[in-house]
Amino acid sequence: MTLEELGYNDTFEKLRKENNLEDFEIGRIIAEHKERYIVKNEKGEFEAEITGNLRFTAKSREDFPVVGDWVTLLNCNADFVIIHSVFPRISMLSRQAVGKFGETQIIAANIDFALLVQAVDRDFNINRLERYLTICYSSKVSPIIVLTKTDLIEPQNLNEIVENIKRRIMNIPIFAISNETKDGYDSIKGVIEKGKTYCLLGSSGVGKSTLINNLSGKNIMKTKSISKSTNKGRHITSHRELSVIDSGGILIDNPGMREIGIIDSADGLENTFDKIFSFSKKCKFTDCTHRNEIGCAVIEAVEQGEIDRKSYENFLKIEREKDHFDLTVAERRKKEKSFGKMVKNFKNDMQKLSTKHNNLNKK
Structure with missing residues (x-):
């Protein structure tokens, strides 16, 4: 190779x-x-x-x-x-490290596209899609939405899901596929380019590993069925792994993510919620938080139905998380700087004592 x-x-x-x-x-x-x-x-x-x-x-x-x-x-x-x-990275998919406030976890590096995989029968959640989009835009990675398990719902329900996505998320390719019947595979194979790297993002059990196996025509990744008792995915992929498939595309399987913590992502938020940022330019105050200010063009657009209310609420929630992450990082850096200064002063004091001790011995 x-x-x-x-x-x-x-x-x-x-x-x-x-x-x-x-x-x-x-x-x-x-x-x-x-x-x-x-x-x-x-x-x-x-x-x-x-x-x-x-x-x-x-x-x-x-x-x-x-x-x-x-x-x-x-x-x-x-x-x-x-x-x-x-090597310096051309892109880097990252999120907040789970259980470690103020720390970043890199998902994968040098990614061209992210396949945002959700199962339409149980896992579908537009709020989560917007979180994935924010991560992608922050990382300079092009997103593609992949809806799986379409064989488990009626065509009318699938159409409603796609239309709901399009109302909130603009100009992102959407592919609806079935890992069982292979419906939709001809279309998604058309976007897998030779030499380009694709990272799969999604919860456990949505069919990421099966998707890779079907695209490659080989059993590259281990798969397992959904737990019948909990209706939740089981963690089969325990680590990230890169595979090159016969068509020339490069796919990275990724363990299922239950938490999608947003890190420093001003650009990501602006691209994901571009309609909100567009209206924000008309706000009365330049530092408007879009929560309760008089003269807020964003709140007015929500009330008039020009901005989807659920998308607006999701935006506020993600922005609060981002602000909290930024504050936590700043506090940690302040502590590290203070600790570093203490260590430096300790070393200087020890050196002075050593010099003084040597001078006394010479006398």
Whole structure:
């Protein structure tokens, strides 16, 4: 397999030259298992880990490799290789780390498109779609909506779902498919381009792994049925994994996400809720929060039915989460700065004591 088939292109070659990485062999991260990686290039697949220097100089988890990253390699003629450095990323899908306030979790890197997968029989939720869209726009990734399990509902119900999406979400491709009957597959296969990378986002049990298997014509990913007792998806995909299918498309399966925490995403919000931002320019006050101000054009548009009320409420909720995340990050950085200053002062005091002690000994 060539590097181009793994998604390498002129953009990455330019980054390689600009960062003086031409003397290294390179590969792409196709899987991650607790900071142990699988890297693939034209020579094959290798187990890998990062250098001690890369680990030591990393300022946060974001500096570590993730699935989709291009990396430079050492010792590439052995079964086990060392990751020397990570290429600058052209895109990065991220969300709030679950249970870790103020921290970011990278979902995958160097993504061209995100397939936002929802099952129409039980999982469908436009509010969640808007959250996924916000993440995509913040990450400079083009979204595509994929509705699965269409064989489990009536055509009339499916049409209503599609129309509801279009009323709130504009200019995003929507594909309705059945993993069982393969209805809709001819259409979605048409958007999978050779050399482009697609990351699947969605809850457990919506059919992401089955979709990859059907598109590839092989059983690449493990699948399992929905739990009959809870009607919820079971976590089969336990880690992110990149696969190249016969058509040339590059697909990344992703564990089901129950929580979609929004991080610093001003651009993402503006693109997802563009109608709200368009009306906000007419507000009486430039710092209008669109919650209860007199002269708010957004509130007026909601009351007149020009902005969908549920979309407006979802916007306010996501914006509050974003503001809380920004505040948490600022507080954490303040604490880190204070701790760093304390450590520096401690080292200076110890050095002074040591110097004083040495001078006394000389006397």
